[in-house]
Amino acid sequence: MAIDHHHSTPIYGVSGLRVLPDEGGTRNWDTIIVDESVKNQLLSHAVLTLAHQKELSKLPGSMQRLVILAGPPGTGKTTLATGLAEKVSTLLAEKGDTALVEVNPHSLPSEMLGESQRNVARLLDNSLPELSLRYPHVVVVIDEVESFAVRRSSASFEANPIDVHRASDAVLEGMDRLMKRCPNVLVVTTTNFPQAIDEAFTSRADLVISVAIPTTEAAAEIVRLSLFELSQIWSELTDLAEDESLHRSIAEQCNGWDGRQLRRLPLKVLASNIELASNPQLLTKEDIFRAIKSF
Ligand SMILES: Nc1ncnc2c1ncn2[C@@H]1O[C@H](COP(=O)(O)OP(=O)(O)OP(=O)(O)O)[C@@H](O)[C@H]1O
Numbered sequence: 001m002a003i004d005h006h007h008s009t010p011i012y013g014v015s016g017l018r019v020l021p022d023e024g025g026t027r028n029w030d031t032i033i034v035d036e037s038v039k040n041q042l043l044s045h046a047v048l049t050l051a052h053q054k055e056l057s058k059l060p061g062s063m064q065r066l067v068i069l070a071g072p073p074g075t076g077k078t079t080l081a082t083g084l085a086e087k088v089s090t091l092l093a094e095k096g097d098t099a100l101v102e103v104n105p106h107s108l109p110s111e112m113l114g115e116s117q118r119n120v121a122r123l124l125d126n127s128l129p130e131l132s133l134r135y136p137h138v139v140v141v142i143d144e145v146e147s148f149a150v151r152r153s154s155a156s157f158e159a160n161p162i163d164v165h166r167a168s169d170a171v172l173e174g175m176d177r178l179m180k181r182c183p184n185v186l187v188v189t190t191t192n193f194p195q196a197i198d199e200a201f202t203s204r205a206d207l208v209i210s211v212a213i214p215t216t217e218a219a220a221e222i223v224r225l226s227l228f229e230l231s232q233i234w235s236e237l238t239d240l241a242e243d244e245s246l247h248r249s250i251a252e253q254c255n256g257w258d259g260r261q262l263r264r265l266p267l268k269v270l271a272s273n274i275e276l277a278s279n280p281q282l283l284t285k286e287d288i289f290r291a292i293k294s295f
């Protein structure tokens with residue numbers, strides 16, 4: 001549970017609170033290599049809804065300000081969602097701060113559905129509206145939203161189906177109230193299980209973005225970035241970090257790997273051998289290719 005330093009009281013259901021822009025800059029946003037159109041869509045949506053919240057709230061069919069990022073594990077969804085808050089905060093800085101609020105859906109236990117319904121209400125009706133009064137712009141990130149907005153027809157746990165209905169309705173109604181009351185709140189959710197999310201939740205989203213496994217070009221860029229970071233520590237690795245044809249052939253060998261695996265590759269190679277682990281500056285191309293074959 002996050003502590004609000006303005007009041008030093010825990011905020012229910014919130015696991016992290018960052019007031020942006022901060023010294024971290026746009027690190028998360030910059031780190032994710034995806035098709036430029038994904039970043040453009042996300043950023044345009046966030047700017048429109050947050051910069052023009054007053055005007056938009058007068059429109060009858062006003063936007064719900066709900067975004068869903070869907071895709072396989074390790075494709076950068078969570079990083080992109082927090083990065084979006086970082087980036088939009090720099091564009092809106094003149095109009096005031098942006099609070100990045102991270103919600104932990106597991107703080108809303110789904111096994112105890114009656115209880116969970118009250119928890120959802122506390123989060124959506126109390127915690128988030130309070131934060132929205134305090135900050136001009138609020139970006140709420142809800143990870144693994146399928147555990148929060150579970151699909152009624154396929155709830156797999158052994159719960160009373162009537163309770164599942166009630167819990168889902170509590171989420172949907174709570175979201176609707178939040179969106180009405182708090183025009184300065186943008187909710188960004190992530191899932192690697194879009195088929196498990198309630199259709200009524202999905203249909204409320206203004207923007208559903210699929211994040212995919214990196215293309216070969218993107219994979220090469222992720223490899224470059226990871227080697228570049230190592231070369232900042234061990235300058236002997238600068239040649240590897242600058243060898244674009246190497247990055248390309250690594251990317252081709254690692255076809256189908258997700259962003260998380262690609263990003264960790266150089267570290268995994270170092271960790272695979274006691275000689276390299278002791279002397280990372282000795283890393284060679286051959287070490288990398290040999291390690292890839294063995295993974
Ligand atoms: N496209 C990418 N470009 C650069 N780095 C990436 C990319 N995708 C993932 N990563 C890196 O992989 C790690 C995991 O990313 P993240 O947690 O955002 O993925 P996720 O999609 O939320 O995964 P999960 O579905 O398992 O929660 C991070 O360190 C991130 O920087």
Ligand SMILES: [Mg+2]
Nearest residue numbers: 077078143190
């Ligand atoms: Mg994630």
